[in-house]
Amino acid sequence: MNLNIKRRSTKSLTTGSLIETYPHDLQLYKIPPIDNISLQEFESLALERLNLLRCLATATTLKNLRPYSNEWREYIITELRNKGLKYYAKLCDKSACGNTEMDLQARRKDHIAHFILRLAYCRTEELRRWFIARELELFRMRFMTMNTESVDTFFKLNNLCYLNIPDEEKNNIIHYLRESTAYQNVDNMKFYKVKFYEVLDLVKLRKVYLHGGYAYIPHKDFVSVLSAQFRVHLKQSLAVACHHLGEIEQDERLVSLLKSLHQTYTGNDYTNTKAIIPIESLDSLSVKSFPLCMRQLHEQLRMAHHLKHLGRLQYGLFLKGIGVTLEDSLRFWREEFTKIMELDKFEKQYAYNIRYNYGKEGNKKNYSPYSCLKIINSPVGAQDCSGCPYRHCDVSNLKNKLQGYGFDPQTVHDIVDITKKGHFQVACSKYFDAVHNIDLGLGINHPNQYFEESQKYLKGEIKIEPKKENNSIPKESITDIHEMDLDEIVEG
């Protein structure tokens, strides 16, 4: 490998002036800050960065923008400006080497805030994953926006030295580079050789030429190498932070803030429910209150008396989430499966997994039901019925299905139309409205949330107040919460 990173020595940051400490907009956050800051600043920096990260999440999941596309970037920058986070917008600029006082202050805030959030987000696996994903998006977005000069400076400042492959070697494989690299004018680019596991994101998408365990990447793709390293570094740092939580939490002034900070994010993961739903009601509930993905699994199970592994997981966990007890669950699956197999076979091969879902077998973990994001993004095998019907169905199949359910042509057309545009969760929301014959426009991000909202509505707990989203969804939807946060911040 031709890439070499020398670590900067861990010397105190306060000794130098700000320009020595923060020469560049983009940082790798290797050394923690050791400034003294007021509690007030601590809190506001934390909230502001949280807003920034949520903004990234919203752009991808709720606005359905393609990550790193121009629209995605523009949406984020505009949002940041609207939210009074101009300094973050500025840090996402093309030229990243300014040295005005404003630049320096922005970099200082960026640095400190990143480390505060590490403390808030190191607590659980789930939180860590969310935090790493967002920080990586931020890092990538900033790197990709920078102009060549800024990139060069960044490499120099961080002591990243590497050598491109000689022309002769390049000429030998130029044909393959043209074929397999996702850029035009490959002939004019310099290429570098790294191990395939340093650019897994490119391998995954088949966007790089691989030979003998090496990936051949142009300068531009170094963002992959860097973000992979950044990810590893961040992962380890979070583990270390988690280890030291005890010490930090002795300071009571910080505890409440750090704890509540992550709670504002999580929403409900539907692992523990209080309601009990009898299995006899599943047939009617599947029509009234199930999202399409679960309705389709339910129907498949009733029809074929069998579901493949992923379907059993997706549907089984959902049932657990809405409040079907383990005993009922076993009975429910047993009754269906034994129509096509011996009881003995069911008990041996399938009952284990059902108990497993409820945390009674294996590593005894109480698994949470799948969220929309997980369902939409997980691969669907060639003969599976699981997955998200808007994402994993042919349009014609979806159309037939919806017509079969007796929706009027206009509704069917609307849902199919949105699906075609790739807005799967919006399509699901339309389906919700069509089933309940209302116009609510919910933000759906979890099948169990769909179910709860539906039940609330059917029991008359939700008053229909179209367009006033804030009131209709108390806790589940991430957007609403942080829009409320925003108001508070702007006003305060």
Added chain:
Amino acid sequence: MVKQQYDANLLPDMLPIYYTRHFPQKIFCRWLAYGCSPQPLSNREMSFTLADDVYLRYLSISNQKELQELLQKKCPYKLDIGAVYNTKPSVGRHNAVVLARELVFDIDLTDYDEIRTCCQEAKVCEKCWLFMVIACEIIDKTLREDFGFQCILWVFSGRRGIHCWVSDYEARILDSPGRGAIASYLCLIAGGENQSKKVHLGNENLHTSIRRSLNIIDNYFEQLLQEQDFFATSEGLNAFLKLIPDETLRSQVAKKLEKLPQSSLERWTSFVSTYEAYCRENGNAMRKLKYLTEEIKIQYCYPRLDVNVTTGFNHLLKSPFSIHPKTGKVSIVFKSSNVKNFKLDEVPTINTLLDDMSTDSSVHQNNMKEAVKTFQEVVFLCEKTEAMRKRNNANTSIEF
């Protein structure tokens, strides 16, 4: 002489003899230890399936003697191999941390049920075995050429599929996202029961690995068309027509094919010429349907991987030379270069190995010997590369 039928009820009597006389215990232990790197053999999880599907997990052995004792004591119907942990798996159980695991691939013919016409579900025949031949060649080439892996073990799963174990150090310590990335790199067929067209290649250049796979497919495509006769029945033909996204072209093709005799090969040739003519006249369609024939070939021939098996860091997988309890067949190791000549009915079974008088006995005995030899070769290669890796590491650390 009457060919003796395999009878699962006799397994308790036959297995102890099989494990003692035929199972390559010594080389098996050497394989799983890899020169004790990163951890000793005793940290490797094994699991047994006993009679009546009783399942024992978190077993481990420290040497061949313990293996022999354990096999005799428990008489497992099936052996599975898991990951290497930071501690003895029986001690660590749920809290143990996985340190290493071969990169594995599982290809099963049941995943081809929607396309194969000769058999369904558990059944297999020489005709559908051709799918496995293609899968093996494509995956083997990709692993060697693109990822630079060398220690690759191919194993017959005992009934209707094949397993691939990659034992290079880099592969063994690769984390779950890394495994997922390799699996995605290899996966071209995506989409469930509700999607007809499962392959989308876009309209930019085809990646080198896809081109190479298509070359391999082309070696077998005609034979497969003739044997499977995908488009002969009206269902088969309809499924095929659904893969054409452009409505005008689809109806043109449908009209042409109806008039033709039922042979899939003729229907395919006619489709290709219709498609090419259509693209010549219609530049816009040409861009949209640039790789239509390639996409269809891939949908009908390309390996269908069980991605979850590859991605999972601690997924259990059936051991080489385990007996398949339903068929009595040995999970033999074979060479990827020789997969074309793999004959299902020449796979040794526990019966023929133990019964010298059986008609197939000599062929089967011989094939068993070959399989053990192939296994040995891979294990020696593993040990050699492991030794070289350690020497290189030692050299570089001296430099610093």
